[in-house]
Amino acid sequence: MRARYAYMLTIVILSFILLAYVLDATRTVSVLSFSLRYAVPLILAAMVGVICERSGVINIGIEGQMLMSAFAGFFGAALTGNLIVGTMIGVGTGMIMGAFLATGAVTWKMDQIIAGTIINILATGLTSFFYAQGYVLPAITPQLRIPGLADIPLIGPVLFDNGLFTYAAIASAFVLWILLFKTIWGLRTRAVGEMPGSADTSGVNVQRMRFLNVTFAGALAGLAGAYLSIEAASNFDRGMTAGRGFTALAIMIFGAWNPIGAMAAALFFGLANGLASQLQTDEVIDIPPQFINMLPYVLTIVLLAIVSGRIKPPAAVGKPYEKE
Amino acid sequence: MSVTDPSQTDLGHTDPDPMRAGRWPRVQAVAIPVVSVLLAFALGGILIWLQGVNPFYAYWVLFENALGSSEGLLRVMQKSTPLILTGLAVTIGLRTGLFNIGAQGQLLVGAIGAAWAGYNFQLPALIHIPFAIAFGMLCGAAWASIAGVLRAYRSVSEVITTIMLNAVAIALVDYLASRPLKEPDQPITRTPPVADSAALPDFGTVPAGFLIALAVAIFFSWFLTRTNQGFRFNTVGMNPNAANYAGIGVKRTIFLAMAVSGALAGLGGAVETLGITGRFEPTFNAGLGFDGITIALLARANPLATIPAALLVGILRSGAATLQFETGIEPEVVDVILALTLLFVAAPIVSRLLLRKKTQKRTSVDSGGGGV
Numbered sequence: 001m002r003a004r005y006a007y008m009l010t011i012v013i014l015s016f017i018l019l020a021y022v023l024d025a026t027r028t029v030s031v032l033s034f035s036l037r038y039a040v041p042l043i044l045a046a047m048v049g050v051i052c053e054r055s056g057v058i059n060i061g062i063e064g065q066m067l068m069s070a071f072a073g074f075f076g077a078a079l080t081g082n083l084i085v086g087t088m089i090g091v092g093t094g095m096i097m098g099a100f101l102a103t104g105a106v107t108w109k110m111d112q113i114i115a116g117t118i119i120n121i122l123a124t125g126l127t128s129f130f131y132a133q134g135y136v137l138p139a140i141t142p143q144l145r146i147p148g149l150a151d152i153p154l155i156g157p158v159l160f161d162n163g164l165f166t167y168a169a170i171a172s173a174f175v176l177w178i179l180l181f182k183t184i185w186g187l188r189t190r191a192v193g194e195m196p197g198s199a200d201t202s203g204v205n206v207q208r209m210r211f212l213n214v215t216f217a218g219a220l221a222g223l224a225g226a227y228l229s230i231e232a233a234s235n236f237d238r239g240m241t242a243g244r245g246f247t248a249l250a251i252m253i254f255g256a257w258n259p260i261g262a263m264a265a266a267l268f269f270g271l272a273n274g275l276a277s278q279l280q281t282d283e284v285i286d287i288p289p290q291f292i293n294m295l296p297y298v299l300t301i302v303l304l305a306i307v308s309g310r311i312k313p314p315a316a317v318g319k320p321y322e323k324e
Numbered sequence: 325m326s327v328t329d330p331s332q333t334d335l336g337h338t339d340p341d342p343m344r345a346g347r348w349p350r351v352q353a354v355a356i357p358v359v360s361v362l363l364a365f366a367l368g369g370i371l372i373w374l375q376g377v378n379p380f381y382a383y384w385v386l387f388e389n390a391l392g393s394s395e396g397l398l399r400v401m402q403k404s405t406p407l408i409l410t411g412l413a414v415t416i417g418l419r420t421g422l423f424n425i426g427a428q429g430q431l432l433v434g435a436i437g438a439a440w441a442g443y444n445f446q447l448p449a450l451i452h453i454p455f456a457i458a459f460g461m462l463c464g465a466a467w468a469s470i471a472g473v474l475r476a477y478r479s480v481s482e483v484i485t486t487i488m489l490n491a492v493a494i495a496l497v498d499y500l501a502s503r504p505l506k507e508p509d510q511p512i513t514r515t516p517p518v519a520d521s522a523a524l525p526d527f528g529t530v531p532a533g534f535l536i537a538l539a540v541a542i543f544f545s546w547f548l549t550r551t552n553q554g555f556r557f558n559t560v561g562m563n564p565n566a567a568n569y570a571g572i573g574v575k576r577t578i579f580l581a582m583a584v585s586g587a588l589a590g591l592g593g594a595v596e597t598l599g600i601t602g603r604f605e606p607t608f609n610a611g612l613g614f615d616g617i618t619i620a621l622l623a624r625a626n627p628l629a630t631i632p633a634a635l636l637v638g639i640l641r642s643g644a645a646t647l648q649f650e651t652g653i654e655p656e657v658v659d660v661i662l663a664l665t666l667l668f669v670a671a672p673i674v675s676r677l678l679l680r681k682k683t684q685k686r687t688s689v690d691s692g693g694g695g696v
Contacts, residue, residue, distance in 0.1 A: 108673075110671050110672070122663035122667075124656065126660055243494075246491055290496065294496065301470070301488050
């Protein structure tokens with residue numbers, strides 16, 4: 001049932017885009033590119049949520065993990081004079097923050113919500129405390145135009161003429177989907193998130209699995225953070241993640257804890273945002289920007305109210321595993 | 325996600341092992357927060373030292389500024405007022421097995437509600453002040469009730485809905501202050517100032533809001549331990565199955581607790597608006613709700629203990645600006661210290677240090693899980 005609605009909605013949106021392209025090609029491409037850029041950090045951050053929750057750990061610290069990585073990535077790139085090294089530092093910082101959550105939530109069996117809250121407060125504090133002005137990136141991030149594919153009308157300029165982060169984000173959703181549903185790692189991860197007791201009985205090390213998954217998910221939060229400071233803004237600002245880590249949680253739920261679904265949800269909210277700001281600029285209709293900002297959250301609350309009991313989070317999410 | 329799973333709603337502040345009841349848990353209840361705060365200050369001191377500032381001097385500046393003069397004391401009382409109330413808001417939730425991380429949103433909605441009630445009416449002060457406060461509380465309660473209804477009747481985790489509602493509240497109050505409730509003919513996004521008849525007075529050097537906050541903390545300490553409704557809150561928090569078996573309406577209790585929690589956060593926003601800021605601006609009130617989480621956990625979900633916990637946070641927050649002026653240390657060092665405090669209170673680090681012989685499984689307060 002749900003899948004059918006999702007397909008129908010996708011078809012409606014795609015035909016709408018096609019119609020818009022026929023009417024005004026330049027504007028359509030610019031709106032779609034804007035939407036995709038908006039969605040990139042959300043896709044990556046939502047993948048963090050999917051991996052953690054599928055493993056049975058709530059991660060409300062994505063926001064803080066991204067902020068720390070955006071900070072470390074930007075200053076890493078500025079100080080070493082190398083964007084790749086900066087990005088690596090961002091990803092590494094994300095993993096350290098992931099390991100921090102894993103230590104609290106898995107090893108110490110701390111309350112997972114509190115552990116995430118600590119990450120968020122700590123990230124706000126540390127990044128503002130060590131913030132310094134006057135640093136610039138050595139270069140702008142290169143765009144990779146894929147020859148051939150980029151010449152296809154509509155799809156080409158939107159999908160195949162982007163920065164590397166964009167390709168990484170889209171790839172991460174597909175790779176994660178395959179990993180989760182077609183590999184042994186995925187089976188074990190889902191088992192650990194749904195029925196850790198049974199997983200343990202069949203020989204899976206629940207604690208180690210959770211620890212590693214949460215840590216490696218942090219790398220994707222690091223990538224999302226590095227995208228914000230290194231590619232999107234070319235700068236670091238205090239609190240620059242601006243709630244994207246929380247939007248990612250909404251998107252994860254909207255995508256029913258499925259990587260592809262989450263990516264589709266991120267693209268949908270990106271499109272709503274791009275469309276609204278274009279209509280605003282053209283003075284067609286006056287939608288207050290705040291209403292667009294609250295859209296993902298309001299829709300998630302409405303969705304949870306309607307379908308609660310039908311789409312469910314992994315059964316063991318939020319509970320530390322106690323061996324019996 | 326399900327309300328009926330006891331493991332999800334067992335709040336850690338209750339002792340699962342009655343044999344251990346006695347002196348130890350009480351000593352722990354004081355010792356763990358105190359040692360945690362000291363450890364956090366020590367680590368924060370290292371950060372300050374790395375910036376080339378003597379940490380003892382920095383902390384002296386912080387406390388001297390707050391406690392050394394009557395203006396400083398007034399500032400601390402003003403800063404602590406909304407913090408006591410958001411701390412209580414989170415505490416009421418925790419005692420009922422709910423983790424309300426939406427105090428920030430409820431406070432914002434309460435603040436703008438009180439501002440509207442304050443500037444839109446001309447009433448005698450005796451009516452206007454209670455009306456504006458009550459309206460702010462009502463707004464906060466209504467906002468929290470969205471999460472309360474969903475948790476009680478649709479089994480949707482209050483953690484996720486309150487996170488979402490925080491974000492919606494931030495956007496909503498920004499919209500209200502920039503369009504319908506905006507002060508006319510002003511470039512700044514803010515509401516008109518509240519009428520004089522709605523402004524909270526000072527009693528001598530003590531702001532009225534501070535007295536309200538103290539009274540509310542004392543009231544809830546009595547309420548939770550001495551009334552039937554308080555007993556219902558606690559029982560549902562400890563074991564909803566047992567509560568249900570005992571004939572307590574679990575769903576109704578959860579809904580009510582969430583509404584009370586939201587009303588308290590809304591009250592925090594209302595006294596802040598009517599007593600200190602005098603109007604609503606979206607940049608005001610930042611972080612007050614999140615500090616409430618730290619305060620409630622530091623106070624181990626004890627209403628009376630939220631007073632000293634909020635005073636400590638109030639001292640740090642009110643001294644931070646002077647600290648920056650005197651030493652160049654960024655005021656966000658306070659966030660680092662508070663995050664570390666929260667870590668030491670919630671993680672089993674300090675409790676293991678204090679009780680080396682046997683690991684206590686449940687020495688820290690927690691939200692009792694609750695899936696997202």
